[in-house]
Amino acid sequence: MSSSPPIVRVPPQELPSALKSLVMFGRRQTAVTIRSFIAYAEAANMDLDQCWAMQQEDGRLHPVCLALPSPGATAMVFASDVGSAKNIDVFEQGVRVLRHALRHMDTSRIHLAQALIARSEKGTGKLLQDSGFEWLAGLSYLERRIGSKDRAPIGSSHHDDRLDSFVFEPHDGTGSDGNESDFSRVIEASYEQTLDCPGLRGARTMREVMEGHKATGYFRPDLWTLARCASSNKPAGVLLLNPLTPLDSEPADEHDEDGDVIAELVYLGIHPDFRQRGLARRLLEIGIGKLAATQRITKLVLAVDEVNEPARHLYKSFSFYRTDRRIAYIYPLAHRVAVNDRMDSPGSECAS
Template sequence: MSRTIIRHCPPEKQQQALELVLQDVTPQLRAGLVDVLRPTAQQGIDVFAGLIIAEDDGKLVGAAWLQPQVGRTATLWPPILRGDITDDQTLCKLAGAAVAASRSLPVDLVQLLLDKPSTGLVPLLEELEFEKLADLEYLMHTVPRRYLGDLDPDVTFDSPAMEQQELLEQLVKTTYEQTLDCPGLEGRRNIEDVLTGYQAVGEYDPKMWYIVRWRTEPVGVLLTAPYPDGDQWEIVYVGIAPRFRGRRLGKKILAHLTSLAAQRKVEYLVVAVDAANAPALRVYEQSGYVRWAERTAYIRSIERSDAG
């Protein structure tokens, strides 16, 4: 591939490049990308500024995509080459050019998810100064048609949480203290960008963001999001302040959420958990959640010297 040229993807080749980059993504997830891209585009951000292609004699042979998101983050869709082409140098140039596109984007943090046990790209990511954040366990719970368990009356939810934004921000920051769930993220973004990023998951519904109280005292947060088909909710974030941990509040919160989901005829609850967070995994498993996928998350901070 000595004649290979790496360049930003022109509009007339965007569909072809995206089909290549997203070839392993299910049609359902591809459709969901439209909802993810919409709020980014509405902020005036060029969502294809980080779409990079490799061409050989004018023919598209590879692509990578740095997909900007709200909250000053971006997702790197790994570089991929057509057919049986293998060229590590071209893969590295594609990924490097995609990350370099952050110069024209409001991006402070780039993230990437690899399906396990995919390890072929790890040396490339290390060369591009990505660091492993966590192995993630993706869990799913089938919601019963009617919840018959016990609900602790001392646990209550305030909603919409954003109506108490100052309290919400303080609680989220507090729940990050001594967290076992992706601790490598702590301090990399300000709280405003964190909440904006959470809002980009699924279809943001302010009524599904809760401040959790125990005996009227605010002890944590539960942020959830529905998906377009309506049969699935994602637990975007759940956190409990350090001084209230160890009181089985996590299991009680999940019980209340399951009850709400059953009332709304939701079929599934899904969540991603750091595989190193044994206490959280134990709570989910005790609440009926089962594993359905494993991925590894990598991140790279974008310093302003990188962004130009």
């Protein structure tokens, strides 16, 4: 019986060829997209050190797994498309590489690994599950245009008595000593009976959650909105919007390939005590108005759990439309699957 090929850390000079086998965000990579990705990663000081592969007898590095650490104690994981491989040995090698990458994550910095795949990648879903990942949610990716007509809050001419008891304020730009603690309190409370990726609850500390939200794109305090009950001063709801490019950059540098300046809806949550009052709608109206007031942002994008019918209905009423569908998987590193360590033999296959 021949020994399994060793798993090695991909050296920097081999990254362009190794990464070609990855499926990232639902599509295979080309030499052009890989070069662009590496350049972007280097400019953003991303850590590409956690790229692992099996070194075949002929020197090829395949299958490959890349783990990208992110703020908020998370890592995004990408793997070679071996899910549809007819050769069961290739599939098993993919599982072993992925398990190896998970075992070698720094748990002092990373508490949650995540993976996103296209709905058609059923084989890759099996690869993730066999490696210990848990199915989290089916996600719909939505977007809508932002224009000058949005500068006046949508529906502002329709008075809603239920909203008279709320006041709205932006993030004050400070840390936990300011109103950020109120944002955090609402977000944590909104997880109760949530329909939006409930499997994420408790996977990270609130400090890590807030770090992750701020690091999505570019944090702009004025685009984060807190709703507060006027009578009790209790925080009631939040809307977090982040531009995906810095708004103070030169116009030539801030557009995507379609010429749009994009913002992402990072989080919309309502405290359970204040649900069913139209507060989510009002927060979204205010947020869209703020984006239009920048006179630069032209598109708002978001992802929503497909079982979250109230949220999907809300977004549809604001003319959002679906552009993509993906499946999200998670691997909580605090609960590593012991079988991963038993089934692999690091001493014989690991060369890092």
